[in-house]
Amino acid sequence: MVSRLSCAVCILVIFSLLIATSIPSQSEQKEEIKDLLEKKLAEKEAIIWYLGHSGWAIKTKNHLLIFDYVESESKPAEPTLATGNINPLELKDQQVFVFASHSAADHYSEDIFAWEKSIKNIFYIFGWQAEKKPNYVCMKARQRKKIDDMEILTITSTDAGVGFLIKVDGLVIFHAGDHVHWGGAMDPFAKEIDYLAKSDKDFDIVFLTIIIGRDLSRWESITKGAFYAIEKLLPKVMFPMHAGGKEHLYKKFAQEAERKKIKTKVHCAENKGDRFFYQNSRIK
Numbered sequence: 398m399v400s401r402l403s404c405a406v407c408i409l410v411i412f413s414l415l416i417a418t419s420i421p422s423q424s425e426q427k428e429e430i431k432d433l434l435e436k437k438l439a440e441k442e443a444i445i446w447y448l449g450h451s452g453w454a455i456k457t458k459n460h461l462l463i464f465d466y467v468e469s470e471s472k473p474a475e476p477t478l479a480t481g482n483i484n485p486l487e488l489k490d491q492q493v494f495v496f497a498s499h500s501a502a503d504h505y506s507e508d509i510f511a512w513e514k515s516i517k518n519i520f521y522i523f524g525w526q527a528e529k530k531p532n533y534v535c536m537k538a539r540q541r542k543k544i545d546d547m548e549i550l551t552i553t554s555t556d557a558g559v560g561f562l563i564k565v566d567g568l569v570i571f572h573a574g575d576h577v578h579w580g581g582a583m584d585p586f587a588k589e590i591d592y593l594a595k596s597d598k599d600f601d602i603v604f605l606t607i608i609i610g611r612d613l614s615r616w617e618s619i620t621k622g623a624f625y626a627i628e629k630l631l632p633k634v635m636f637p638m639h640a641g642g643k644e645h646l647y648k649k650f651a652q653e654a655e656r657k658k659i660k661t662k663v664h665c666a667e668n669k670g671d672r673f674f675y676q677n678s679r680i681k
């Protein structure tokens with residue numbers, strides 16, 4: 398009995414040690430992120446981090462774009478991109494563009510303005526008037542702007558604010574905000590997608606909301622809209638979003654995409670901090 402027990406304890410200890418050694422320490426995580434942020438990227442390449450819900454960070458050749466970031470309630474003592482959290486000190490040498498599609502609490506919190514204390518090169522692009530300052534611009538729906546070497550086009554969201562089409566460093570990126578097909582006539586949703594499809598032909602990375610609310614009551618209409626957008630825009634890769642806390646639903650969407658045999662590759666984040674490398678029109 399004793400030997401059996403000690404054997405079980407031994408296995409448990411070895412197992413715990415294996416887990417402990419496979420989880421990178423905080424300093425290893427920081428070092429890795431530093432290397433990634435300093436990594437030279439070519440045109441049409443990107444490193445993408447999932448920041449939870451509709452939040453994303455995208456490093457391109459010359460810029461770092463951040464979308465719809467909301468600080469988590471249990472903010473870690475040492476925030477880092479490795480765990481899907483923004484630490485402005487980590488980004489202080491980056492040229493940062495911060496996008497917020499609309500003012501809902503799951504897409505925006507004003508804490509993001511504190512980042513400018515640490516990041517010299519930071520510019521805010523919002524879908525509503527939240528501030529008046531030199532490094533801030535409010536974009537109305539269906540408006541075009543050139544900021545630095547980046548071209549931006551907005552669409553009218555069926556919810557609030559806008560969706561952003563961005564051309565930067567050889568990439569065409571679309572973040573839909575909460576532009577979804579709520580049900581009923583497809584028109585209000587589809588006409589904005591058709592407008593985008595006419596504006597650009599070569600979409601690389603597209604982020605689409607696939608669920609809104611706590612239940613799946615609108616799953617069919619919202620995913621129908623998402624598939625419409627994929628078929629019209631034909632992006633190289635697509636990331637489902639807006640299921641913060643229920644990330645397994647991204648897989649459900651990807652399975653439906655597979656059944657429909659759509660050409661676009663659907664990639665699913667599972668945890669905050671998940672990272673994807675976009676190169677040669679696909680995720681490596």
Ligand SMILES: [Zn+2]
Nearest residue numbers: 501503504575
């Ligand atoms: Zn939302």
